[in-house]
Amino acid sequence: MPTEPLVTRVRIIDSMFPVVRGGTYCIPGPFGAGKTVLQQITSRHAEVDIVVIAACGERAGEVVETLREFPRLTDPRTGRRLMDRTIIVCNTLAMPVAARDASVYTAATMAEYYRQMGLNVLLLADSTSRWAQAMREISGRLEEIPGEEAFPAYLESRIASFYERAAIIELRDGQTGSLTIGGTVSPAGGNFEEPVTQGTLKVVGAFHGLSRARSDARRYPAIDPLDSWSKYVGIIDPQKVAAARAVLRRGHEVRQMMTVVGEEGTSVEDITEMLKADFFDSVYLQQNAYDKVDGATPAERQQFVFDRVLAVLQKEFAFGDKDQARKTMVEATDLFRNWNYAATDSPEYQEILGKIETFLAGHPAPQQEG
Ligand SMILES: Nc1ncnc2c1ncn2[C@@H]1O[C@H](COP(=O)(O)OP(=O)(O)OP(=O)(O)O)[C@@H](O)[C@H]1O
Ligand SMILES: [Mg+2]
Structure with a gap:
């Protein structure tokens, strides 16, 4: 069981709703509440060796910005270029749905590869809702029987098997490697009572729910301190x-x-x-x-x-x-x-x-x- 805190240097996360190395968490939030910004902050400051970002179904402009910006930034922890320890799996909104479906798995597989080297890896998927939409489209074209909100019936098990890839492992030489997965969810209208958010909440260890009221009041990070939770123990008693x-x-x-x-x-x-x-x-x-x-x-x-x-x-x-x-x-x-x-x-x-x-x-x- 993972117990070692993963320090993101975001106070509300580390102190109130901690994440651990090898654990999972999700960031559901309405449009524009700050999911992408929060993940970018985490990708810069989190105390891990490798960050893999799956920009899944994002607007092209946002991805281009990240690609341009990251090589110029220095890693605040090592002083080297941030790009040296970051992998971005790009897959914009305009690309085929099959590619979008595959991108999440591509990112997870690369992350596992580095974990197997005994490194601490953080995989950030933004957004898993767009991934689920790709699943829905593919399933529709295959004429499968649809489940809730036309998502395929196996949506929940797919989400679960994605997050299950996170773990801390002991290698044969006694070293440990970890893979932590954090995914954003963008439910329409910020309504968390929908299949993707609910399916995700069943499997993750921490929930950082963003609130529209907080982001409108420009109280960033807009993580709702009353709704959010974490099953992990962090750096504070x-x-x-x-x-x-x-x-x-x-x-x-x-x-x-x-x-x-x-x-x-x-x-x-x-x-x-x-x-x-x-x-x-x-x-x-x-x-x-x-x-x-x-x-x-x-x-x-x-x-x-x-x-x-x-x-x-x-x-x-x-x-x-x-x-x-x-x-x-x-x-x-x-x-x-x-x-x-x-x-x-x-x-x-x-x-x-x-x-x-x-x-x-x-x-x-x-x-x-x-
Ligand atoms: N921590 C922050 N500090 C300052 N401004 C922020 C912060 N987080 C978000 N913002 C502001 O909110 C805007 C929208 O944030 P962001 O793009 O992360 O939202 P999002 O939830 O990813 O939206 P979408 O659902 O459209 O992808 C940003 O462009 C920025 O101006
Ligand atoms: Mg975003």
Whole structure:
């Protein structure tokens, strides 16, 4: 069983919904929610030896962009060209459906080849929905009996047998190699109740569901922190993860309640819970993919920062009024956000850490002050 975390350096994935070497995950999301961008970020920063990208039924422009861009980029881990460790299996929307069907298997076979050399391989398939559509067309032309939504009846077993190729293996010489598979799913209208998403959810170990509301609010990566899940254990203690999730859930409940009773009818304690959830979302779950420092957070830094963030979430503030609560949480948000942009070895990083420690030690309850 795979248990070694695969660090992607995307905080919301590594800390909240981890992936392991040899495991599987899927990213379903509505059109334009950021599936392709998320996979590109992962292909750049994930701590693996080889990345195989199956651009399956993608728009030609997107593939061309990747092909042009990757040879120019340097691998942030090794300093060599990113292209040296990346394989892209191109197969644009305009190509025949049979080629599209085959491209996913081609990519998986190449990935297995490198795994057999004792390397850690990550296979990214974008998008498996287009692959399923190719299956549907081929099956239709073969006049097979259609199943749900005209997909062939064997759709689920095909999806399962694709993801089953992911594994960590021990070679004869004692080395290990791993193949991790991550596939995007683009269900029409973002409705996850359709055969491809459902068939995928049955077999994968982690689900990173993108939400339209989050991507519209430009909260990237748009992975929904309430809907998503992972069966794996990552770099953060599961109890701490559960504590952070509880805050998110509570914050969500308060927000729902507030739409009914308004802010007047909401207590300071409840507002504080909601502000804490917002704080966690904006300083930890969201990440600026285009920033050099914030764009990729190594595992040790995630563990260190997570503890500080959790300390804020678990702190009993006992605010006197809502304004004070807002002001304090804005202060915390600014501190941590600036911290995210400071390089780990910079003096600025230490300086902000000092301020954060002061923040955590301060803010006693008002009655204690007097
Ligand atoms: N992490 C991110 N940071 C900043 N912008 C992002 C991020 N993710 C997505 N975007 C924005 O959203 C746009 C659409 O993203 P993307 O192409 O990844 O969507 P998609 O889900 O792959 O769409 P489709 O279903 O059409 O393939 C991007 O061009 C970019 O502007
Ligand atoms: Mg895309």
